[in-house]
Amino acid sequence: MAINHAEAGSEAQGQTQSAAQSGAQAKVQSVTQSEDQTAAPSEAYHWPDARGHFGPYGGLFVPETLMRPLDELTRAYARYLQDPDFLAELDADLRDYVGRPSPIYHAERWSRELGGAQIFLKREDLNHTGAHKVNNTIGQALLAKRMGKTRIIAETGAGQHGVASATVAARLGLECVVYMGEIDVARQEANVYRMRLLGAQVVAVKSGSRTLKDALNEAMRDWVTNVDNTFYIIGTVAGPHPYPAMVRDFQAVIGREARAQMLERLGRLPDALVACVGGGSNAIGLFYPFLEDAGVELIGVEAAGEGLASGHHAAPLCAGRPGVLHGSRTYLMEDSDGQIIETHSISAGLDYPGVGPEHAWLKDSGRARYVAVTDEEALAAFHTLTRTEGIIPALESSHALAQVAKLAPTLRKDQAILVNLSGRGDKDMHTVAAREGLTL
Amino acid sequence: MSRIAGCFADLAARGRTALIPFVTAGDPDLATTVPLMHAMVAAGADLIELGVPFSDPMADGPVIQRASERALAHHTRLRDVLDMVRKFRERDAATPVILMGYLNPIEILGYAAFAAQASAAGVDGILVVDAPPEESGELVTSLRQAGIDLVYLLAPTSDEARIRTIGAVASGFVYYVSVKGVTGAGHLDLADVDAKLAEIRRLIPLPVGVGFGIKDAETAARVARMADAVIVGSAIVGRIEALTMKPEHIPAAIGDFLAGLRAAIDGADRA
Numbered sequence A: 001m002a003i004n005h006a007e008a009g010s011e012a013q014g015q016t017q018s019a020a021q022s023g024a025q026a027k028v029q030s031v032t033q034s035e036d037q038t039a040a041p042s043e044a045y046h047w048p049d050a051r052g053h054f055g056p057y058g059g060l061f062v063p064e065t066l067m068r069p070l071d072e073l074t075r076a077y078a079r080y081l082q083d084p085d086f087l088a089e090l091d092a093d094l095r096d097y098v099g100r101p102s103p104i105y106h107a108e109r110w111s112r113e114l115g116g117a118q119i120f121l122k123r124e125d126l127n128h129t130g131a132h133k134v135n136n137t138i139g140q141a142l143l144a145k146r147m148g149k150t151r152i153i154a155e156t157g158a159g160q161h162g163v164a165s166a167t168v169a170a171r172l173g174l175e176c177v178v179y180m181g182e183i184d185v186a187r188q189e190a191n192v193y194r195m196r197l198l199g200a201q202v203v204a205v206k207s208g209s210r211t212l213k214d215a216l217n218e219a220m221r222d223w224v225t226n227v228d229n230t231f232y233i234i235g236t237v238a239g240p241h242p243y244p245a246m247v248r249d250f251q252a253v254i255g256r257e258a259r260a261q262m263l264e265r266l267g268r269l270p271d272a273l274v275a276c277v278g279g280g281s282n283a284i285g286l287f288y289p290f291l292e293d294a295g296v297e298l299i300g301v302e303a304a305g306e307g308l309a310s311g312h313h314a315a316p317l318c319a320g321r322p323g324v325l326h327g328s329r330t331y332l333m334e335d336s337d338g339q340i341i342e343t344h345s346i347s348a349g350l351d352y353p354g355v356g357p358e359h360a361w362l363k364d365s366g367r368a369r370y371v372a373v374t375d376e377e378a379l380a381a382f383h384t385l386t387r388t389e390g391i392i393p394a395l396e397s398s399h400a401l402a403q404v405a406k407l408a409p410t411l412r413k414d415q416a417i418l419v420n421l422s423g424r425g426d427k428d429m430h431t432v433a434a435r436e437g438l439t440l
Numbered sequence B: 001m002s003r004i005a006g007c008f009a010d011l012a013a014r015g016r017t018a019l020i021p022f023v024t025a026g027d028p029d030l031a032t033t034v035p036l037m038h039a040m041v042a043a044g045a046d047l048i049e050l051g052v053p054f055s056d057p058m059a060d061g062p063v064i065q066r067a068s069e070r071a072l073a074h075h076t077r078l079r080d081v082l083d084m085v086r087k088f089r090e091r092d093a094a095t096p097v098i099l100m101g102y103l104n105p106i107e108i109l110g111y112a113a114f115a116a117q118a119s120a121a122g123v124d125g126i127l128v129v130d131a132p133p134e135e136s137g138e139l140v141t142s143l144r145q146a147g148i149d150l151v152y153l154l155a156p157t158s159d160e161a162r163i164r165t166i167g168a169v170a171s172g173f174v175y176y177v178s179v180k181g182v183t184g185a186g187h188l189d190l191a192d193v194d195a196k197l198a199e200i201r202r203l204i205p206l207p208v209g210v211g212f213g214i215k216d217a218e219t220a221a222r223v224a225r226m227a228d229a230v231i232v233g234s235a236i237v238g239r240i241e242a243l244t245m246k247p248e249h250i251p252a253a254i255g256d257f258l259a260g261l262r263a264a265i266d267g268a269d270r271a
């Protein structure tokens, strides 16, 4: 822990130094470089452009009412990213309230059983509230406060982002309304209760497919209506500009820490990074500081549900095509008429028909590779990690673990895989038990 | 001159405010829409806005969301909507028809193909809720080539710079969203609307329609004193919803409702 705290210190310093530089890009890159001299030069990757495009993806596809508020948000974000007080407060909160840096854990027993590469887990499950989501809500809530907003709204699928939003709202004394699809309310009841305990109002969304995408629609409608006093905390790297870039920057603390931790532990970078992809925030948070490290393979894992061939899945990058939804152009699950189709995944947090536009770009540009694993495979990995390492992972994270179980045996024992353990499985007890015919 | 521009020029010459009803195509079924369009024209509609159903209507309130869901329940596709316009045109060559909806169904067809098909069907204007000028350059080009007007929304949050940006690409007319909110939302503040319309008129030479939140004849009459067009959506769609079990009664019922709005607007125009 002592070493980890020292790293947190150097990171805070990196952020403060970067305050002199301009723009979000400069800041994130400079933090990376100040920690490690071997980081590659940063000219190559410069997305998004000024209007929020990642190649042909991203952008600002929203009703006129939101154009000026989004512009105000973009400006405020750019400004506070260079404000030493803001960055110091963010760092202090991440350290003292979230518990960062999160450790890297060498899953020795599981690595041995798989007989290939050494597997390291980035322990986002140990964060306050149990997932990576809080890294982002802390940042956005501080921004909301600085912008003078008194009310925050959020959408949630698994409930992790809703809990993380309700948590920061409670702490800052802000009113909080969380939109959640009716189906998700039923399958994540423990999280619904947590949000209510924290003082948030949870609204069950009954329109459309009654899952995450509909919660997002409803949150957008609320925002259009209450835009003067309300800050919309989007929980993933989707939505209109500046959300994909802003959420990425707040989540990139995962990759910055992990990069330094791996260098310290192994004296080199891992051979592959693996993360699950719902909207894509834990994945981009891990990948982003490694984008210039050509030797590190980046693998995003989507939910194949009952199998890609069944059509019952949530894998837009693997089996969808580009379109426009929720404010940006990206890969979507849609029918031949451009209607969004219903998704399926055992994990509520991956049950979304779109994906962050930066992942669409990383896929097309070939920098990252995207695969999908089924409900069954994810469940098997859930049980394996639980029994082998004594760590109960979230079902979302279990998708990444299932891919690791496939990948590790194909690599040598002196190679290393770093997987983002994005959250813990406490919220999934009911779902897993139900699969085994039990009611808790 | 486009059919929309011609229509507004003609109305202006007669000192008359346009009445523009909105209905969702295919709600409650495919067969009702065309007879409904004719009934609305007979009752005094000057232009018609036809909603293209979309699975994720993020700018719409519950009434129009449910209309979309009803239309999608029997798979009303964009090409079905174009067929309705084609059929409407067999008996009505004069009334401008504007399609209103979201970008994705157009995107998947391809902008150029969509523009060509829409023009061939007799569509006059398109309003894409989630395609601001910043993102609609290619769409504008395709629609212009096909002679179709691109109608844009303006909102209470649109400042002078945005009004100018929109003025530079809009054609036909512009649509002022009178409240911050989704379709069918709360009450509009007429003094605010009046002030904003003055600003818009100073910056954009096109006719200005006002919609969102106009629910009855009285509000329609008051808006008619300020605007070039009164746009009514949720109040109509809500009445359609009440008759989903008796779709054959819909054209007459909506015709009666519009006739009341028309009379109130005409009264305001004469005053």
Ligand SMILES: Cc1ncc(COP(=O)(O)O)c(C=O)c1O
Residues within 6 Å of the ligand: A131, A132, A133, A157, A158, A159, A160, A161, A235, A236, A237, A276, A277, A278, A279, A280, A281, A282, A283, A348, A349, A350, A394, A396, A397, A422, A423, A424
């Ligand atoms: C633990 C956990 N991991 C992953 C996700 C998926 O989101 P993202 O792809 O944005 O990381 C969620 C979403 O709820 C989650 O709770």
